[in-house]
Amino acid sequence: MRMREYQFDGLVGPTHHYAGLSPGNLASQAHAGERSNPRAAALEALAKMRALYDLGVPQAVLPPQPRPSLSLLRRLGFHGTDEQVLTRALAEAPELLHAASSASSMWSANAATVVPSADASDRRVHFVPANLVSLLHRSIEAESTERVLARIFADPELFRVHPPLPACDALSDEGAANHSRLFSDTGSVHLFGWGRQASGSRPERFPARQTRAASAAVARTCNLPEGATLLWQQHPVGIDGGAFHTDVLAVANGGVLLMHELAFVEHAALLAELSRRLGASLRAVVATERELPLADAVAAYPFNSQLVTLPSGKMRLAAPLESRDNPRARSFLERALTECPLIEGVEYLNVNGSMKNGGGPACLRLRVPLTPTESSQLGGRVLFDDGLELRLRRIIEERYRDRLELADMADPALVEEARVALDEVTQALDLGSVYDFQR
Numbered sequence: 368m369r370m371r372e373y374q375f376d377g378l379v380g381p382t383h384h385y386a387g388l389s390p391g392n393l394a395s396q397a398h399a400g401e402r403s404n405p406r407a408a409a410l411e412a413l414a415k416m417r418a419l420y421d422l423g424v425p426q427a428v429l430p431p432q433p434r435p436s437l438s439l440l441r442r443l444g445f446h447g448t449d450e451q452v453l454t455r456a457l458a459e460a461p462e463l464l465h466a467a468s469s470a471s472s473m474w475s476a477n478a479a480t481v482v483p484s485a486d487a488s489d490r491r492v493h494f495v496p497a498n499l500v501s502l503l504h505r506s507i508e509a510e511s512t513e514r515v516l517a518r519i520f521a522d523p524e525l526f527r528v529h530p531p532l533p534a535c536d537a538l539s540d541e542g543a544a545n546h547s548r549l550f551s552d553t554g555s556v557h558l559f560g561w562g563r564q565a566s567g568s569r570p571e572r573f574p575a576r577q578t579r580a581a582s583a584a585v586a587r588t589c590n591l592p593e594g595a596t597l598l599w600q601q602h603p604v605g606i607d608g609g610a611f612h613t614d615v616l617a618v619a620n621g622g623v624l625l626m627h628e629l630a631f632v633e634h635a636a637l638l639a640e641l642s643r644r645l646g647a648s649l650r651a652v653v654a655t656e657r658e659l660p661l662a663d664a665v666a667a668y669p670f671n672s673q674l675v676t677l678p679s680g681k682m683r684l685a686a687p688l689e690s691r692d693n694p695r696a697r698s699f700l701e702r703a704l705t706e707c708p709l710i711e712g713v714e715y716l717n718v719n720g721s722m723k724n725g726g727g728p729a730c731l732r733l734r735v736p737l738t739p740t741e742s743s744q745l746g747g748r749v750l751f752d753d754g755l756e757l758r759l760r761r762i763i764e765e766r767y768r769d770r771l772e773l774a775d776m777a778d779p780a781l782v783e784e785a786r787v788a789l790d791e792v793t794q795a796l797d798l799g800s801v802y803d804f805q806r
Contacts, residue, residue: 370485370738371425372424373426373734373736374425374673376415376426376475377474377478378428378430378473379412380789381431381434382435382468382781383724384403384465384469384773384776385398385402386468387400388471388503389502391576391606391609392725393666393725394666394724395724395725398723398724400773402771403723404770405720405767407769408720409763410763411720412720413756415685416428417756419675422714426750426751427735427749428759429515429733430515430793431792432508432512433786433802433803434468435467435776437452439463439467440452440463445459457776464776467504467507471724473726474730474731475732476732477497477612480543481543481736483735485555487591488592491526491590492735492736495588497543498532498540499542501536501576502576509531515798518747518798519749525740526741532581536578537565537580538578538581540582540584541576543734544612545559545560545577547613549622549641549645550621551645551646553644554594556645557586557591557596558597558619558641559597559598560582560599560612561582561600562577562603563575564580568600570607573606576611576612577601597644599637602616602631605629608665609662610661610664610665613630615665615668616629616630616664617631618729624650624651624652625703626653628655630670634653638651638653652702652706652707658698663693666693667696668689668696668722668727669700671730672685672686672690672727673729673732681710682709683711683714684700684710686714688715688719689722700713718731747799748796755795755796762791766784768781
């Protein structure tokens with residue numbers, strides 16, 4: 368049956384702030400300590416969902432995770448009332464308070480790796496929630512992610528939501544941000560980008576988050592045939608330049624691949640292997656360092672665009688405004704349109720609140736290809752439409768603050784405000800009690 372790709376966007380949470388928690392994420396580090404506006408960031412992301420929906424792209428919503436995570440702080444030795452826990456954490460270990468308060472689940476490209484039923488040997492849609500063990504503030508997402516995905520994709524005949532990989536450094540998994548699915552009439556290829564293995568070259572300046580062992584384990588878990596799996600190393604120079612995930616320097620859809628030459632090692636060999644597997648229909652547009660310097664690619668995020676298929680069969684790029692405003696990034700995207708007529712245009716979208724923490728349009732969504740039967744069996748009311756947009760907009764405008772300082776993370780009132788907002792979000796999405804505080 369013909370599949371359509373659904374964009375499951377993570378809703379920005381009420382504690383969205385800039386704490387600079389991610390080494391190697393240049394935007395996150397550059398904006399650390401700035402005042403944030405959770406309301407504006409959430410409305411920007413909602414407007415992005417609307418723009419894709421208006422193009423005819425199926426759109427769905429994933430709820431934020433409960434933050435601040437008081438359970439994390441208590442596990443780290445802070446005791447007493449909520450107010451005492453928050454106050455002591457701010458005074459003694461502010462970095463732990465900010466990690467417990469991060470709204471990073473909004474970047475749902477990291478939520479899981481997804482393999483569609485057409486590719487899996489058991490003909491079910493597979494999900495492997497990412498363990499995200501490389502960073503504390505992200506490692507606490509896996510349990511809630513698994514719970515939410517299991518609620519939405521509950522039918523065991525159609526879906527399989529696996530537990531995350533074991534939480535250890537050797538199996539560090541960053542989800543779909545390092546995974547691309549390409550396909551043609553000859554079949555499909557799941558390209559897994561990885562940054563390190565037990566031996567071999569590694570970046571020198573910033574850590575490589577994804578391990579080869581994790582990518583291989585995810586492919587096996589999802590029942591992917593060996594011929595549909597391709598593991599390829601991220602370029603260490605690209606990681607050192609701020610490309611902490613594959614999707615910072617590469618984006619793929621169908622038989623189209625846009626990439627920077629520093630996205631992967633030996634990129635010419637990679638393209639040759641993809642061509643061998645997918646045939647002559649593969650269309651790859653590669654930006655050289657001379658045409659688009661790595662620094663510009665990381666600052667403007669042209670590859671962190673959503674490359675989506677429209678009802679007409681044509682494609683459209685949803686790129687951040689920063690790509691339009693950077694002459695070299697814009698020039699590359701214009702060349703991509705010329706060389707790949709299947710891409711009919713670019714939508715430049717304002718997701719500045721997310722971009723300041725290193726997340727462009729592609730970071731904000733998890734791609735889930737579904738058949739009509741599968742999409743008809745989703746749990747809750749997560750599919751985006753006019754009614755859901757109005758309900759979420761009301762919650763954001765009424766419950767989210769329009770300014771947050773780092774010290775506000777210790778405000779007990781923020782905990783209650785966030786819980787009220789998230790309770791209303793899960794009601795709007797009809798997901799039931801997915802948070803511990805709801806139980």
